[in-house]
Amino acid sequence: xxxxxxxxxxxxxxxxxxxxxxxxxxxxxxxxxxxxxxxxxxxxxxxxxxxxxxxxxxxxxxxxxxxxxxxxxxxxxxxxxxxxxxxxxxxxxxxxxxxxxxxxxxxxxxxxxxxxxxxxxxxxxxxxxxxxxxxxxxxxxxxxxxxxxxxxxxxxxxxxxxxxxxxxxxxxxxxxxxxxxxxxxxxxxxxxxxxxxxxxxxxxxxxxxxxxxxxxxxxxxxxxxxxxxxxxxxxxxxxxxxxxxxxxx
Numbered sequence: 001x002x003x004x005x006x007x008x009x010x011x012x013x014x015x016x017x018x019x020x021x022x023x024x025x026x027x028x029x030x031x032x033x034x035x036x037x038x039x040x041x042x043x044x045x046x047x048x049x050x051x052x053x054x055x056x057x058x059x060x061x062x063x064x065x066x067x068x069x070x071x072x073x074x075x076x077x078x079x080x081x082x083x084x085x086x087x088x089x090x091x092x093x094x095x096x097x098x099x100x101x102x103x104x105x106x107x108x109x110x111x112x113x114x115x116x117x118x119x120x121x122x123x124x125x126x127x128x129x130x131x132x133x134x135x136x137x138x139x140x141x142x143x144x145x146x147x148x149x150x151x152x153x154x155x156x157x158x159x160x161x162x163x164x165x166x167x168x169x170x171x172x173x174x175x176x177x178x179x180x181x182x183x184x185x186x187x188x189x190x191x192x193x194x195x196x197x198x199x200x201x202x203x204x205x206x207x208x209x210x211x212x213x214x215x216x217x218x219x220x221x222x223x224x225x226x227x228x229x230x231x232x233x234x235x236x237x238x239x240x241x242x243x244x245x246x247x248x249x
Contacts, residue, residue: 092116150194171185203236216249
């Protein structure tokens with residue numbers, strides 16, 4: 001498994017955090033929440049929110065990666081809830097202090113600590129909801145998933161929600177939210193037995209479940225999918241169109 005520090009550095013090298021920082025900074029600078037629109041000139045608002053958003057993104061990435069590792073198998077929303085609480089606990093105090101310092105002499109009433117905690121909590125949950133929607137991971141509640149035949153080959157204690165399948169030497173590594181199993185069969189046969197599972201092949205040696213994808217990043221020009229088990233799966237050029245069509249990138 002890739003170390004937490006290496007994974008954090010890899011995420012920072014992708015353009016997503018920078019683009020997110022730029023877009024969010026401009027939006028909140030124009031919107032001027034917490035009364036900053038009326039009490040601060042645009043240049044001051046821009047500097048204020050650029051700092052707040054940058055710190056939030058840098059800390060948020062570390063929190064998200066850490067909690068994803070600590071809560072493997074808990075599912076997307078329990079992890080998102082834990083991330084939101086952790087972010088609110090860590091950021092509400094510094095943001096309240098920073099907001100009060102910046103607003104000095106501006107006739108601007110900065111938010112109190114409980115209000116800031118609630119705002120950070122709601123924003124973090126909202127970001128998780130947007131990530132979920134953009135990733136195309138929503139499943140209609142009336143749809144009942146069909147258990148793929150491949151699951152019958154796995155020991156009952158390890159049978160669970162599929163996350164990914166990968167070639168591992170002469171075996172197929174099947175990862176569920178209960179653990180990992182090695183099956184002695186061809187990958188093509190494993191793909192045939194995955195019929196009914198909501199996922200797709202993204203590489204000649206990798207298959208992923210769509211609801212296990214939590215994001216994506218670029219590494220040395222290669223597209224990588226980030227999964228909830230903290231693994232990073234490469235997407236080959238031949239399958240990139242299918243990945244885009246499913247809304248995973």
